[in-house]
Amino acid sequence: MPWWGELAGTEWLPPPGGGLVVVPDTGQRALSDGCLHPPGRVGLGAARPQLCPHPAWRPGLEPGCGHRPRSLGAGMSAMETTNRVQVAAHHWRPRFTANGIDVNDFDDTVLRTTDWKDWGPNWRAVGDMHETLGREAEARGRTLSAAQAYQRASWCYHLGKFLWFEDVAVHGELRDRSVWVYRQALPRLDPPGERLEIPFEGHVIPANLRRPQGQGRPPLVLLVPGLDSSKEELFAIENEFLHRGMATLTMDGPGQSENSVHFAIRPDWETVITPVIDHLARQDLKIDLGRVGLMGISMGAIYGPRAAAHEKRVRAVVGLAGPYNLGECWEALNSLTRGGYIFYTKSANEAEARRKADTLNLEGVLHRMMQPLLVIHGARDRLFPPAHAERIAREAPHATLVMYPDGNHVCNNIPYKYRPLMADWLHEQLTKLS
Known part of the structure; x- marks a missing residue:
């Protein structure tokens, strides 16, 4: 059973089998897989260099924010730092295989892709092959296949x-x-899905809505992708909530996949989530908007969290592997x-993107968020180090x-650990509101 502790309204929950326990500024110490942080030395700021690194943390492979890599470290060769195909495979194989890409397709495509310029065309060929299989199955009335x-x-x-x-x-x-062919699958899913187009600033927020069977008006979970993910990619995560009796609405917001055509990434997501919920409230979609x-x-x-700090109709939030400050x-x-x-x-160039990255942060926001927040993070995260999760919490x-x-x-190498936990937690939070 996990150990629960409470301090000043904040709970710290290590997962089964061990984790990170942080007790800030009390003279106690924080235990992380055998390493001890000095009291008061968790989070960001001037104390950051004194954080005890995870034993697996290696400069160059999994550097912390604000620290330039000093060496390549074990596990990554010089070729991998320059060959973008290998960088993509090294970083994202767990993600895509956990989200539905066949591992054989992934490994075979990486093996035959020797130049990054061929990455897109090679994956298009694999996609075409699967689309053909879908058409053949549909012609035979095999809707599930x-x-x-x-x-x-x-x-x-x-x-x-x-x-x-x-x-x-x-x-x-x-x-x-990707969008078009997924729309062919939507009505055939179990449970089926439907596409919504929510009016937004002269365009739409495209979203996929799925409802569990036989649940009356179930609670709703809004699923928000990251930088380069998409609503179509999150099917496996949707199922974790659906199996527990919650509906899902998975969207492409500004700058995300289908919506990268009309909008750039923006930090002020209260301007996104509020119109989404307003639109849902005007429809009869057989979902409980009192439990979102x-x-x-x-x-x-x-x-x-930025949206929830302003939009109180969001009643509980899971933040998975996010930074405190992207800059x-x-x-x-x-x-x-x-x-x-x-x-x-x-952005026109990296300098402009770097300036915009500073606006993507949670500074001055979290204290206004009164809803329960579950922060999940991996200690071996190569993009956003654990100190960011600690500060958010x-x-x-x-x-x-x-x-x-x-x-x-995103803990994509251990989906069997984090996915049930986050789905159970959110189910418990929304069930309390019945």
């Missing part, structure tokens, strides 16, 4: 373009194809992720922190 093949095709198209900008026209084709939760992933873990992380980001921020912020009045010592970014 068709839906599964269409989903795999959509995920392959998305993987081909997520941080690939060598050919902007092909990037756009992959984006549009939100889960934000990576950058979505900045958007979610402080900039120097440690890999080249592909930096390129993603340039593209999705619609310290500043939010009603936060719970779960730190997995073996977790990578």
Whole structure:
């Protein structure tokens, strides 16, 4: 059983098998997988260099925010730091295989992709193969097989373009194809989904709504992707909530996947979530808008708390693997992720994107968030180090922190640990409101 503790309204929950227990500024010590932090030396600021690093933390491989890599460290070769194909495989294989990409497709495509310019076209070919399988199944009336093949095709198209900008026209084709083919799968899913187009600043917020079968008016979980993910990618996470009797609305907000055409990334997500809930309230969608939760992933873990600090109809929030301040992380980001921020912020160059990164933060926001917040992070996160999660949990009045010592970014290497926990927690929070 996990150990629970409370201090000044903040709960710290290590996951089963060990984790990080932080007791700030009380003279006590914080235990992290055998390492002791000095009292008062958790979080960010001047004390950051005195943080006890996780035993697996290596400069160059998993650098902390604000620290330039000093060496390559074990586990990453010089070639991997320059070969973008290997960087993509090294960082994101766990993510995409956990979210539905067949591991054989991933490994085979990486193996035959020797030049980054071929990444998008090669994944398009794999997506085309799965789309053909879907059409063949549909022609035979095999709707389940068709839906599964269409989903795999959509995920392959998305993987081909997520941080690939060598050919902007092909990037756009992959984006549009991912959305289109997933729409063929939506009504065939179990439970089925429907596409919503929510009016927003002269365009729309596109979203996929799924409701559990036989639940009357279930609570609703808003799912917010990160920098380079998409609403289509989050099917497996949707199912965790649906299996527990919660509906899901997964959206592409400003600067995200389908909505990167019309909008750039923005920090003020209260301007996004409030119109979304207003629109839902005007419809009869058979969901309980008195019980709305939100889960934000990576950058979505900045958007979610910022929205909830202003939008009180959001009753509970999960922040998964988000930074406290993106600008402080900039120097440690890999080249592909930096390129993603340039593209999705619609910046002219890296200097402009770097300036915009400073606006993507939670400073001065969290103290206004009165809803319960579950912060989940991996101690081996290569993008946003654990100190950011610690600070988020310290500043939010009603936060719970779960730190997995073996977790990578978004804990995609251990989905069987974090996904049930976050779904159970959000179910418990929303059930209390019945």
